[in-house]
Amino acid sequence: MIKEVFNKPTKWKVMKPLIFKEIDDLIIGSLGIVAFISFFIGGVVAIQTALNLTNPLIPKQLIAFATRQSVILEFAPTFISIIMAGRAGSYITSSIGTMRVTEQIDALEVMGVNAINYLVFPKLVAFTLYPFVIAISMFLGILGGILAGVYGGFINMDQFIQGLQTEFIPFHVFYAFAKTFLFGIILATIPSFHGFYMKGGALQVGKASTTSFVWTSVVIILINYIITQLLLS
DSSP: OHHHHHHOOOOOOHHHHHEEEEEEEIIIGOOOOOOOOHHHHHHHHHHHHHOOOOOOOOOTTHHHHHHHIIIIIIIIIHHHHHHHIIIIHHHHHHHHHHHHHHTHHHHHTTTOOOOOHHHHHHHHHGGGHHHHHHHHHHHHHHHHHHHHHTTSSSOOHHHHHHHHTTTOHHHHHHHHHHHHHHHHHHHHHHHHHHTTTTOSSSSHHHHHHHHHHHHHHHHHHHHHHHHHHHHHO
C-alpha cells in the first residue's frame, strides 16, 4: 500500500486543501486531549516519585530528574501515541471505511483517481507534524510535574530546576523524536489500511476501527522496543 500512496499523485491544487483539512482534524484537533493528559500525568509522576522518596539521604532533585526522564523517554512519545491510535486512528479507519461502504472509493477509481494517494497521502503529510504534538506533550508534562511538586510542598522551584538539569543527555531528545516520527507513519498507515481494505457494511466499519486500534497499538509497542534496543542499549 505504501508504494501505491506515491504512484499517480493527485494534482496539488486538489491535494492542498485535503492536507490542511487532515492537519486540522488529526493534529490540531488532538491537541486538547494531549494537553490535558500530559499535564496531569506529569503531575502524577512527580507526586508518586516524591511519595516514594522516604529516605532523607536521597536528594529532592531526584523528583525532577525522574519526571523529566519519564516524560521525555516514554510517556510523551509512546503513551500519547497509543492515545492517538484510539483518537486519530479510529477516525481514519472509520472515515475511509465509510467511504468504502458507500462506494465513494469505487467512484474515485472509476474517475481514474488513485484513491490510495488521494486518501492516505494527506494523512501521511499531516503526521509529519506529529513531533510538534509530542513536543507540546513533553513541555506540559514537565510543567505539570513542576506545579504538582512545588505547590504540593514536595520540592522547591530551585531544586526542581536543578533536578531537570542534572545529567541531561541531549541524545534522549533525539531518541524520543526519532521514534515519534516512526509512530506518526504507523498512525497514518495502519488505520488507513484497515479502512481501505475492509469489506462488509456499517457493522464492519466499527469492527475495523477496533482492529486497527489494536494492531496500531501493538506495532507501536514493538517498534518502541526495537528502537530502544537500537538507540539506547
